[in-house]
Amino acid sequence: MKIKLLIFTLIFGFAVSSCEELELKPKGILGEPELFGTAYGVQKYFVQSYMKLPIEDFIYYAINSPSNNFGYKGYMPGNNNYWQAYKNSLASMSGEIYGWNVDIKEEGVGYWPYDDIRIVNVFINNFPNYKSKYDDATYNSLMGEARFLRAFFYQGMAKRYGGVPIVTEVQDPVTATAEELQVPRATEYDTWKFIYEDLKFAMENMKPTSVSGRANKYVAAALMSRSMLYAGRVAKYTQYLGFGADAAVQGGFAGMDPSKANEFFQYAYDAGLLIKSGPYALYTKNYPDKATNFANLFLDKTSPETMFSKGYDGLTFGHCYDALMSPNPDFSSFVGAEGGPVLQHMQLYDFPALTDEQGKPVRFAKRSDIKNEMEPRLLGTCYFDGDELRGKTFDIQKGIYVKYTGTAADAQNGSNAAPINATSNRKLGNKGDKYNGVLITGNHGLHANKGGENNAFMGAFIRKYVDVNRPAALANVNKSTTSWIAFRLGEIYLNTAEAAYELGKRTEAFDYVEAIRERAGCKVTRPAIDQATSSTYGYPIEASLQFIRDERGRELYGENHYWWDLKTWRTTDQVLNNRYLRALACYYVFDEGKYIYLDEINRDNRTKTAAKRSAYEKIPQGEINKNPKLLPQNPLY
Numbered sequence: 137m138k139i140k141l142l143i144f145t146l147i148f149g150f151a152v153s154s155c156e157e158l159e160l161k162p163k164g165i166l167g168e169p170e171l172f173g174t175a176y177g178v179q180k181y182f183v184q185s186y187m188k189l190p191i192e193d194f195i196y197y198a199i200n201s202p203s204n205n206f207g208y209k210g211y212m213p214g215n216n217n218y219w220q221a222y223k224n225s226l227a228s229m230s231g232e233i234y235g236w237n238v239d240i241k242e243e244g245v246g247y248w249p250y251d252d253i254r255i256v257n258v259f260i261n262n263f264p265n266y267k268s269k270y271d272d273a274t275y276n277s278l279m280g281e282a283r284f285l286r287a288f289f290y291q292g293m294a295k296r297y298g299g300v301p302i303v304t305e306v307q308d309p310v311t312a313t314a315e316e317l318q319v320p321r322a323t324e325y326d327t328w329k330f331i332y333e334d335l336k337f338a339m340e341n342m343k344p345t346s347v348s349g350r351a352n353k354y355v356a357a358a359l360m361s362r363s364m365l366y367a368g369r370v371a372k373y374t375q376y377l378g379f380g381a382d383a384a385v386q387g388g389f390a391g392m393d394p395s396k397a398n399e400f401f402q403y404a405y406d407a408g409l410l411i412k413s414g415p416y417a418l419y420t421k422n423y424p425d426k427a428t429n430f431a432n433l434f435l436d437k438t439s440p441e442t443m444f445s446k447g448y449d450g451l452t453f454g455h456c457y458d459a460l461m462s463p464n465p466d467f468s469s470f471v472g473a474e475g476g477p478v479l480q481h482m483q484l485y486d487f488p489a490l491t492d493e494q495g496k497p498v499r500f501a502k503r504s505d506i507k508n509e510m511e512p513r514l515l516g517t518c519y520f521d522g523d524e525l526r527g528k529t530f531d532i533q534k535g536i537y538v539k540y541t542g543t544a545a546d547a548q549n550g551s552n553a554a555p556i557n558a559t560s561n562r563k564l565g566n567k568g569d570k571y572n573g574v575l576i577t578g579n580h581g582l583h584a585n586k587g588g589e590n591n592a593f594m595g596a597f598i599r600k601y602v603d604v605n606r607p608a609a610l611a612n613v614n615k616s617t618t619s620w621i622a623f624r625l626g627e628i629y630l631n632t633a634e635a636a637y638e639l640g641k642r643t644e645a646f647d648y649v650e651a652i653r654e655r656a657g658c659k660v661t662r663p664a665i666d667q668a669t670s671s672t673y674g675y676p677i678e679a680s681l682q683f684i685r686d687e688r689g690r691e692l693y694g695e696n697h698y699w700w701d702l703k704t705w706r707t708t709d710q711v712l713n714n715r716y717l718r719a720l721a722c723y724y725v726f727d728e729g730k731y732i733y734l735d736e737i738n739r740d741n742r743t744k745t746a747a748k749r750s751a752y753e754k755i756p757q758g759e760i761n762k763n764p765k766l767l768p769q770n771p772l773y
Contacts, residue, residue, distance in 0.1 A: 235475025408632025430516030550736030595720030
């Protein structure tokens with residue numbers, strides 16, 4: 137059964153946003169007996185916690201925002217700046233998508249949700265007083281749900297800071313002493329084990345199905361799968377960062393003994409097996425069109441692959457994704473495209489060669505011919521020249537070459553200094569400009585006025601999560617209703633594959649990969665296992681494990697996993713090391729009547745660089761000022 141997290145209007149001592157899906161009716165301000173004494177009351181009580189779960193969705197800020205402590209701009213209705221969140225998204229920050237110049241914020245957003253944890257702890261501590269009002273199965277399931285919620289909040293901190301204070305009792309800031317309030321920081325191992333114990337309880341006690349808006353045992357297992365995979369990576373690979381002499385590492389607060397890695401990988405693997413036995417299935421409704429099928433996976437609210445999602449009503453609480461992913465005015469009625477896919481990520485998929493054996497650009501009779509050799513999953517992830525959306529066709533040509541007789545290298549990554557790119561030979565223009573009667577730049581191409589927000593920055597546009605049924609007039613601020621998928625079976629398969637591989641179960645690992653790649657329409661669905669090693673990241677990694685990591689980049693592109701994958705693999709400073717974000721640039725070769733595609737550096741010559749300290753975020757100084765037992769600070773801060 138699919139579970140959806142949606143936004144509601146309830147009045148019981150606090151306010152949350154609006155959506156009608158759960159159909160709870162306001163009944164005034166309720167006390168603990170009314171809330172904890174009935175399953176309906178507990179359902180109402182949990183809404184506040186579901187609202188605040190650290191789900192990094194369409195409106196998540198990757199940098200600090202004054203609006204609240206999790207990086208959401210305008211968390212409550214009435215603020216029209218949700219569109220700003222895209223500019224500061226995890227995808228923009230990590231170089232997965234190119235748009236506005238967002239620096240890498242390794243210090244993080246100061247996420248410290250102990251107020252939210254306190255709300256859950258109130259329930260966990262006091263709910264036993266009402267046990268007589270429930271049958272055992274219902275009581276245990278509700279307690280398991282509370283443990284799931286608490287684990288979710290702690291996971292949001294653990295993946296940022298490592299070890300954090302473990303608070304299970306309800307602290308009273310009025311009557312408690314300073315000593316009682318100053319809970320010391322736990323080790324990173326103990327923090328992840330605490331998350332494990334909460335989720336283990338949830339998986340063992342929650343019901344297998346639940347009403348819309350609520351988690352169940354399989355959703356708890358999905359959080360277990362992701363969390364324990366992160367923990368296993370941290371345990372295995374933190375040793376290679378060179379932080380060994382740091383006080384936080386010495387105390388076990390940042391990093392774990394590598395011998396603990398397989399313990400966590402086993403937890404992730406076991407959670408994957410439970411989910412595999414459950415009611416979910418990979419989305420295949422639109423077969424045999426595997427490109428459309430993959431695109432619709434993110435739009436179909438009845439998808440059997442979706443395990444847990446966050447919904448929007450587009451009225452009091454919407455998002456701006458449709459307004460910001462496609463050009464204005466043909467596809468949206470707001471500012472238009474704010475970013476696009478980076479070529480390095482596009483080339484992770486089955487992708488056509490841009491040059492021949494002599495290094496010369498491949499000629500295409502039509503611009504859209506470049507799609508002929510592309511993986512269907514990529515076509516379901518991105519829009520390319522010739523694709524249609526909302527009754528219009530994408531036209532993404534960048535410019536014209538009068539002649540192009542040399543190799544692709546002659547273009548020097550698009551540099552104006554390259555002789556072949558002299559203005560007498562390479563023509564760039566704005567919308568409507570022509571050379572000898574031929575349009576220089578497509579309607580949705582990279583115009584010469586690079587200051588405009590509505591350019592095809594990278595030669596393609598994002599398709600994933602774009603609502604094809606939303607007319608351009610409604611592709612506007614806060615009008616989108618597409619749900620954000622927090623957990624889906626495709627991710628769980630990849631989590632399980634990686635955990636299995638790390639445990640030495642290589643053949644089984646590629647069973648999961650094969651299922652993903654078969655659905656994706658890949659040319660090779662089951663690559664041969666290759667145990668040759670490289671030290672690309674400063675530590676040894678087998679070729680087949682790298683393939684599984686790359687498969688995450690293909691399947692989960694644009695879903696805000698990439699930043700956390702790099703962080704927990706401890707590769708952020710290696711992958712994002714003066715990394716140029718590259719563009720796919722289409723040109724018409726005038727004297728041949730053919731088209732070529734060149735690999736160019738982005739228009740601003742922009743790079744992404746992450747410091748080694750980005751493996752951990754800085755514990756908020758304001759919290760340290762209140763509680764010096766949070767020291768030592770994380771490495772390199």
